[in-house]
Amino acid sequence: MMPSEERKDEKKIISAKEEEIIIDYDQLDVARIMEQIKRKIASQPRPQPSEKTREERAVIPPPPRSPWELERPYGWRARVKKILLRLMKPVSPLIKLLIFPVYHEFRETVLKLHHANMRIDYLSAALETELAKLSQVLNRRIDGVEEKFPPVLEEINRLKEYTKLLHNLSHNLVVEMSKLKIELDTLKIHHRLLEKDVRHLEQRERWLEKEIVS
Structure with missing residues (x-):
């Protein structure tokens, strides 16, 4: 037998021994057992993903686009935008002055909406607390009714029997x-x-009396 073949056989025997988990119950060595388990797990072939899973991983839909995200201009649109911005630079203070009332109204609207949102949050929290209190009160009343219910039930049963x-x-x-x-x-x-019988008897009696008298 060739030495290379002997080495291969020895490697196979060692690998087979490594795959088997040997536990010495007289002298337990946890670290050695864990190493044997790790070797066995590493020696096992990993399951390869199927073609379907590969296709699903490859075809990942893009994330949804935000409605507030503006499209970036490309080409001649970008150039026109740059030219317009350059032309508007000297007139920008006047534009800001003209837009100031609109900005002021916009700011007031935003503040009002913020106040309304805060009010809604406060009312929702108050509603939750009130609902919790009402549920507690109802539970107490239900418990009281359940406590009073047995005698009432007995009375109802008695009335049913009556x-x-x-x-x-x-x-x-x-x-x-x-x-x-x-x-x-x-x-x-x-x-x-x-x-009728009495009448008949009376008539007969009268007839007999007449017969006797005559």
């Missing part, structure tokens, strides 16, 4: 009244029949 009893009683009364009405009707019919 209502059920009254309903059953009224139902039974209706049934009994209907029975009594039927019995009354039957008794009336029997009474009429008995009256």
Whole structure:
């Protein structure tokens, strides 16, 4: 066997041993274990990004442009701008004097807007505090109602049972009244029949008396 091949085999054995994490439980060496873990992690092949991820990384959209950002003039526009600025230099104090009222109004408007923003912030903070206070008060009242609720619930249950009893009683009364009405009707019919029988007997008695007398 060639010496180069022996060296390759030795390197393979060493690399295989390095990949395996050897722990001596009799003499624990944390630094050695950490080095073995680092070597194993370094020896593992790193996952290469796919073509899709590469395309996504390559195609990154530009950041959105600010609406306040002005376009820089190029070419003849830049030259015209420079010429106009040079021509306006001697008249710039007069322009500033003419623009001063507008600037003053603009400054007042900005101050008013700033004051309005501060007022809105103050009102929003006050609203949040008031809402917090209201929520606390409501929670207290809800807790009080929940504390008072069990006896009220018992009373409601008692009233429900009482209502059920009254309903059953009224139902039974209706049934009994209907029975009594039927019995009354039957008794009336029997009474009429008995009256007829009595009349018939009276007539027969009279007839018999006449027969006996004659």
